[in-house]
Amino acid sequence: MEFLDNLVLPQSAEHIELLHYMLSLVLILFIPFISIVFGGLVLSLNHKRKGMKNSDSNSLKYAKDVIQFVTVNNGVGVILGIVPLLTAILIFAQLLHTAQVSTVGYLTLSFLFVTVGLIMTYVYRHSFVISQIFSSVAENNISDQNAITEVEKLKFSTQTLAVQNGKWAVLFLFIGIWLFIGAITTAANFSKFDVSGVLQLLFSYKVLINLLIFISFAFVLTGSAVLFGYLYWKENLLITEEYKNFLRTASAKTALYFAVPLPFLIALNLFSIPESFLSGTVFFYGITALLLIFLGWHFIYMILQYKKYNYSAHLFFTIIFAVLALIIKDQVAITNATATHSIVLSTQFDEMLSELRGAGGIAEISGKELYEVRCASCHQFEQKLVGPPHKDVLPKYIGKESQLVAFIRNPVKIDPAYPPMPNPGLKPQEAEAVAKYLMETYKERLN
Ligand code: HEC
Incomplete structure (x- = not known):
């Protein structure tokens, strides 16, 4: 088909x-x-x-x-x-x-x-x-x-x-x-x-x-x-x-x-x-x-x-x-x-839309700020806090940013060693900005 x-x-x-x-x-x-x-x-x-x-x-x-x-x-x-x-x-x-x-x-x-x-x-x-x-x-x-x-x-x-x-x-x-x-x-x-x-x-x-x-x-x-x-x-x-x-x-x-x-x-x-x-x-x-x-x-x-x-x-x-x-x-x-x-699809849609509108759409939201306020209390790169360290979980999302966005918008239970992650309640663009920030910030250190 x-x-x-x-x-x-x-x-x-x-x-x-x-x-x-x-x-x-x-x-x-x-x-x-x-x-x-x-x-x-x-x-x-x-x-x-x-x-x-x-x-x-x-x-x-x-x-x-x-x-x-x-x-x-x-x-x-x-x-x-x-x-x-x-x-x-x-x-x-x-x-x-x-x-x-x-x-x-x-x-x-x-x-x-x-x-x-x-x-x-x-x-x-x-x-x-x-x-x-x-x-x-x-x-x-x-x-x-x-x-x-x-x-x-x-x-x-x-x-x-x-x-x-x-x-x-x-x-x-x-x-x-x-x-x-x-x-x-x-x-x-x-x-x-x-x-x-x-x-x-x-x-x-x-x-x-x-x-x-x-x-x-x-x-x-x-x-x-x-x-x-x-x-x-x-x-x-x-x-x-x-x-x-x-x-x-x-x-x-x-x-x-x-x-x-x-x-x-x-x-x-x-x-x-x-x-x-x-x-x-x-x-x-x-x-x-x-x-x-x-x-x-x-x-x-x-x-x-x-x-x-x-x-x-x-x-x-x-x-x-x-x-x-x-x-x-x-x-x-x-x-x-x-x-x-569905979230993956609608995220792609939002990406498409912001591309059409010019790069302006997403740049207004700061991924870094959002991350520090909404995520940093539970996550660090090297260390386990409430959630898993990023170095363990981010590699599987390389090249699959829309999957990461989907997870952030709607976390599902993954690792039995951790409690479930609460839904941070981000808007599509915000989740995208955070995901982008994460991937860009840690790109070198992940390889
Ligand atoms: C209240 C604590 C808490 C907050 C706040 C939090 N997380 Fe999590 N996060 C967790 C826990 C716990 C897990 C492990 C969940 C599991 O494996 O089921 C997790 C897992 C993850 C994972 C790994 C997913 C995977 O596929 O294994 C990513 C990526 C992640 N969080 C990103 C974020 C981002 C981005 C934010 C901010 C928007 C955030 N988290 C906010 C607790 C939190």
């Missing part, structure tokens, strides 16, 4: 924050949509297979209703499936600019698979509708026996085409989703994730846990959405009480079975986040998602056991909020994980 990296420039701290909000928004559009499409496709195919095998008209009708409901129409596929994923690629290219992380590459690969998968899903949907037309023609309007066999043949071939397409769509979407989750996991673990190559990434336990969470959520969300759509929102569409019962049981059971392992999986995921990125906020959103799922269990039970259809709206929104909580949780984890890198 070199060419994307060449397109982007270092950004100001404010701009980077804005990018994080945009990323949340984009993921909030993409993740629920692609989950429902994937879950709905699998559910529909499964019922179609059952329906064709046992000539069960309820299963066949259910298969059609589910796929029609979850895919809405072609435009929605583009707007919610394709555009957000493209946008996410561009945002990550910007956020991870110059970092040696392959997130953007994996996302691009995921984009290709998801796009093909979505196109095939829509073909499945349409061929389904066409085969339904053929079958109603065959049943109703024709008296000529030859014509009936012709129509039956056409019906059979479109149905086979639909199923074939559906199967390929599942495969492509699955691989696309897996890659997507791999990409997001690399970003959320940033520098603390040692994998080389796609396969090692995809089969790492962190990615597998996240994949299981995604798949489970996909079915819970699909089940809830179908319940909400057909029992609450469009309830008068349903024809027979028998089919209504069928739809209720099929959807609620799907939602229930997949909701059971979710709390456990989410707990596993929380424990797999590197400790230094696991802030209180990350934990809070993780726990919120957990509680919402427990609430979801309750609603599913009410629907399944007591036919309380109005709970299907509660259920659907509870699950949507659980998904949102998880997305925000990942988003905060990504922000934490890339915090230092």
